[in-house]
């Protein structure tokens with residue numbers, strides 16, 4: 356199978372049954388397993404399966420226990436949404452999906468938000484080696500707002516009008532981003548303590564909230580504002596996390612136009628997921644996230660135990 360474009364995706368997943376079979380192969384590589392009791396034998400029924408365990412006998416389908424459960428959306432549409440969401444650098448909006456798939460706006464919105472659930476980074480691995488830390492602010496475009504709605508000093512580091520997000524990037528590794536209530540020292544340090552390995556070197560700019568970090572980590576401060584004193588260092592800089600913000604912001608402006616503070620974390624997860632799989636082929640990325648339709652499965656557990664569905 357080769358999926359590097361939308362025509363290839365549609366050619367391969369030509370109908371609903373092909374998609375269901377593909378998903379079943381990924382979900383149950385060793386044969387159908389009951390999601391209620393884990394029994395490994397089941398009878399085929401008209402609409403799905405019935406567990407062969409006498410104590411269970413429950414009916415189930417490929418959808419049971421997955422993100423697709425209780426949503427009346429075809430598997431093919433889930434596949435298309437996942438493909439678009441993971442292969443387009445700046446994401447896909449509900450409005451675009453509503454037009455492209457000719458589904459109603461509410462369905463498109465639900466489909467995308469559930470897809471974002473699949474993109475969430477559930478890894479417990481701490482960030483190691485050299486870790487860049489930086490914060491950014493997301494909110495409505497200032498110039499489009501009516502004057503009296505603007506917050507004074509909404510530029511720069513003031514967050515009165517915007518939602519702050521903290522990003523951590525492990526050099527040559529992955530990025531994680533979190534919506535935070537504020538960018539006070541205590542908030543930033545708490546996050547860094549939670550997600551960064553004690554032996555790592557943390558690189559940040561000279562923002563006051565990072566002060567004191569040197570007591571717990573090796574801390575390198577990169578100066579930005581003062582051009583004359585800019586530290587030219589190929590090893591220690593915050594360029595990667597800044598690149599991530601700029602990609603995120605281009606997506607915000609170009610694709611979504613608006614992200615509510617309530618859902619901003621999901622967008623953080625979505626942009627981080629794409630960034631972290633940037634070296635995969637489109638197909639690898641598609642399979643990597645497809646497995647997460649089953650909430651309990653991870654890609655790692657699958658490739659460790661079984662061969663990938665062809």
Ligand SMILES: [Zn+2]
Pocket residue numbers: 389390391392393394406407408411412413
């Ligand atoms: Zn069962």
